[in-house]
Amino acid sequence: MTRDLAFVGVHPESDDEIRIGISACLLGEEVRYDGSHKRDRFILGTLGQFFRFVPVCPEVDIGLGVPRETLRLAGSEGSVRLVANRSGADHTDAMIAYSRTKSSELRRLDLSGYLLKRASPSCGMERVRVYDENGVPTKTGQGIFASVLLEELPLLPAEEEGRLHDPAIRENFFDRVFGYHRLQRLFREKWSRGDLVRFHTGEKYLLLSHDQEGYTELGRLVASQKDSGREELAESYRERYMRTLAVPATKRKHVNVLEHMSGYLRDVLDGDTREKIRRAIEDYRSGYVPLVVPITLIRHYVELRGVEYLQGQRYLEPHPKELMIRNHV
Ligand code: SF4
Known part of the structure; x- marks a missing residue:
């Protein structure tokens, strides 16, 4: 395998570590209101091999302590507040000020992504419950920290841990x-x-x-x-x-790309091999095999035949295979 095609594994501790900001409770830190955590095995076990995590708990950082009162978002669009459930204490201004300062600090760390805890009034990225004056919730909100972070660092890829299962x-x-x-x-x-x-x-x-x-x-x-x-x-x-x-990649777009790439192999492969690749693409299109199958086949022949134009294409291996991102049907 040529170096160009290989994913160069970036391990924490290397000079080129990939830093991901993360809600601290997802790493197993006991920072939730009741002293518990929300450790996520996929994040810690699998992703932990490739990223250096930068944990942040906004509620602890603004001095609410552990244990603490639970918080919720209250109000209506345009005037959503972060309030304590029992005492009604309003932490909105403190959270916004903190989030701005923290975002500047995170910008300097050159993060490549952020993983947020879903449904949290501080960290949730979408569909967080907002309670109206009658105490009726609608899932229309965004956590206060998440909203400032995404506004301050608009290009930073961010996602909620639960959505990574899709x-x-x-x-x-x-x-x-x-x-x-x-x-x-x-x-x-x-x-x-x-x-x-x-x-x-x-x-x-x-x-x-x-x-x-x-x-x-x-x-x-x-x-x-x-x-x-x-x-x-x-x-x-x-x-x-x-x-x-x-813009989400789709099966149709992947098939297009695969067909384009296999076109470059036409002159260096015999008929049987070309047919094998065509069938693999067709099987992927029909949902019988995952994307990794035609890609592995194409990558193999690109390397074997030294097809220069395709050898440096990141598409052939954009992330470590251990993440198994292209292994679903
Ligand atoms: S969701 Fe955010 S604020 Fe709540 S415990 Fe986790 S890191 Fe802290």
Whole structure:
């Protein structure tokens, strides 16, 4: 396997660690209102091999202590407050001020993603219960910390732990996390315009599996790079790149990409092998095998035949295989 195709495992403690912010209770820290935790085995066991976690408990950090009163969101759209259930104490202003300061601190840590605890009035990303004046809840809210964090760091890939069980959401989240990290690495170092062109070329099929229009726009941006300053170019590329990856990849788009890639193999494979690849793509399209099957086959022949154009394509291995992101049917 060539180095270009291999996912270069980034282990915590290495110089190039991937940092993920996380609600501290998901790591098993006993910071919940009753002193319990919400340890998540997938996060700790599987993801822990590849990421350095940066745990944050906003409620403890604003001084509420453990144990503490439970909190809830109360009010209506536009005027949602974070209040204590029993005493009615209002912690909204303290939480907003803290969240702004903490977001600046996290920005300096160069996080590549964030995992939030679902349903929490502080950390929940969506569908958090908001109680009206009669005590009737609707699932329309967003935790106060989460809402400030996402406003301050709008490109940061964020997801709730519960939603990671959905294979499509998981794929989309990790495509963004690893993509964001590659981009951060590129722009962190001294980069040349040629480096950006090379980066963009290697991301082609991954971007196409998300959004063709986004890929085309990024291509125009890179091609017209001489018109803009480097900082401005990096900013625009980063923003458009992350928006492109945020468009969910679909089976139809994956099939398109696979067919394009297999087209490049046409001249270097015999008829039987081409047929084998065609059938693998067809089986994936029909839902008989997971995406990893045709991709593994194509990657094998790309390496075997040394198909240069495809060898650097990140699409062939955008994340570590141990995460098994493309293994569902
Ligand atoms: S959900 Fe957030 S605020 Fe609540 S215990 Fe977990 S980390 Fe702390």
